[in-house]
Amino acid sequence: MADVFMHTYHRLPVIFVKGEGAWLTDTAGKRYLDFTAGIAVNCLGHGYPPLVKALSEQAAKLIHTCNYYQSDAAAAFAEKLVAACSGAGMRRVFLGNSGAEANEGACKIARKYSFKKYGSGRHRIVTLKGSFHGRTITTLAATGQDQFHRNFGPFTEGFLYLPPGDVEALDRALDPASVCGFMFEPVQGESGILPQDEAYMKTAARLCAGRDILLIADEIQTGVGRTGTFLACEGCGIQPDIVTLAKGLAGGIPVGAVLAGEKAGEVFETGDHGSTFGGNALAAAAGLVVLETVTAPAFLAEIRRKGEKILGTLRSWNHPKIGDIRGRGLMIGVDLSVDAWPVLEAALAGTPGLLALSAGQKTLRFLPPYIIGDAEIDQGLELLRNCL
Numbered sequence: 001m002a003d004v005f006m007h008t009y010h011r012l013p014v015i016f017v018k019g020e021g022a023w024l025t026d027t028a029g030k031r032y033l034d035f036t037a038g039i040a041v042n043c044l045g046h047g048y049p050p051l052v053k054a055l056s057e058q059a060a061k062l063i064h065t066c067n068y069y070q071s072d073a074a075a076a077f078a079e080k081l082v083a084a085c086s087g088a089g090m091r092r093v094f095l096g097n098s099g100a101e102a103n104e105g106a107c108k109i110a111r112k113y114s115f116k117k118y119g120s121g122r123h124r125i126v127t128l129k130g131s132f133h134g135r136t137i138t139t140l141a142a143t144g145q146d147q148f149h150r151n152f153g154p155f156t157e158g159f160l161y162l163p164p165g166d167v168e169a170l171d172r173a174l175d176p177a178s179v180c181g182f183m184f185e186p187v188q189g190e191s192g193i194l195p196q197d198e199a200y201m202k203t204a205a206r207l208c209a210g211r212d213i214l215l216i217a218d219e220i221q222t223g224v225g226r227t228g229t230f231l232a233c234e235g236c237g238i239q240p241d242i243v244t245l246a247k248g249l250a251g252g253i254p255v256g257a258v259l260a261g262e263k264a265g266e267v268f269e270t271g272d273h274g275s276t277f278g279g280n281a282l283a284a285a286a287g288l289v290v291l292e293t294v295t296a297p298a299f300l301a302e303i304r305r306k307g308e309k310i311l312g313t314l315r316s317w318n319h320p321k322i323g324d325i326r327g328r329g330l331m332i333g334v335d336l337s338v339d340a341w342p343v344l345e346a347a348l349a350g351t352p353g354l355l356a357l358s359a360g361q362k363t364l365r366f367l368p369p370y371i372i373g374d375a376e377i378d379q380g381l382e383l384l385r386n387c388l
């Protein structure tokens with residue numbers, strides 16, 4: 001293990017050298033079934049042939065031009081992405097490299113929209129407790145968890161955190177004199193796969209629309225088919241003003257996107273924002289393969305079916321160490337009566353190994369690649385049962 005990295009991650013004792021489909025191989029040749037997809041990133045699994053082909057061909061043709069020029073790959077990707085999000089009302093896109101960068105862009109759009117229309121003082125952005133919006137100083141400030149607000153202050157001002165689901169608190173907090181945006185995850189990912197109540201989201205959308213506050217859906221983990229519709233918002237019948245995407249968007253190549261609809265699509269003007277790498281030709285070529293694959297209705301139906309299969313199997317066990325089981329599509333949380341970390345370590349140590357994630361101390365989180373097969377699902381769940 002290389003010991004020159006900063007100690008930012010609680011890393012498990014394994015070094016991977018190769019991936020194929022839903023499987024990874026380590027330096028000793030041992031195989032691991034992947035229920036993490038690199039935290040919802042490798043959504044088409046490892047070594048997906050059309051993705052490998054598109055990347056190889058694009059790398060040989062053109063990897064990058066700065067954003068003062070358009071590449072044919074970026075143009076095709078951006079058009080397809082806006083079309084995929086048009087059902088949720090999206091009209092324009094800005095491409096960056098990560099989720100945090102996308103959320104930074106969303107905050108800038110919300111603030112400028114309000115500043116231009118109403119002048120200063122209306123800069124607040126309301127977010128939810130338990131949320132996760134990124135690791136930059138501003139997106140940490142947006143993240144409604146105290147544990148992230150140590151050591152790095154002073155943070156960007158103007159964020160306010162509400163308990164999810166509390167309509168009265170929301171009604172009070174969405175003050176049109178001081179608030180320009182409300183940012184939320186349709187399903188909170190990092191804090192335990194916690195779906196927002198649908199009626200609550202609809203109320204939030206109505207309140208925001210009535211007060212000209214921009215509704216920002218952070219779909220960085222829930223988007224790109226993860227919950228069984230291309231955007232989770234679509235599944236809940238919500239039309240946000242801004243949507244942010246990253247993680248699965250290019251199947252493992254870094255790309256992030258902030259999309260905006262009618263209201264906010266023209267807010268950014270020349271010189272307002274930029275990103276050197278954002279949406280370069282290589283990332284766009286990868287993103288195009290993901291979009292071509294994941295937007296197909298039959299493919300999305302399979303994500304929903306596989307998710308239901310996992311939920312159904314877990315529930316059928318009536319396992320004494322398993323509490324609540326919940327999820328949308330292939331985004332699944334399993335509450336345990338014991339700590340999740342030792343279970344993950346045991347799963348890794350098994351033969352074959354199983355890779356899964358935690359979300360909070362006692363919740364297991366499964367984000368398998370969409371291409372996982374039924375037999376692999378059964379095998380992975382059986383490996384999990386042995387560890388429990």
Ligand SMILES: *Cc1c(COP(=O)(O)O)cnc(C)c1O
Nearest residue numbers: 098099100132133134189220221
């Ligand atoms: C992962 C994640 C982010 C941050 O994305 P990065 O690419 O790590 O910057 C933001 N919001 C949500 C909901 C996420 O899951």
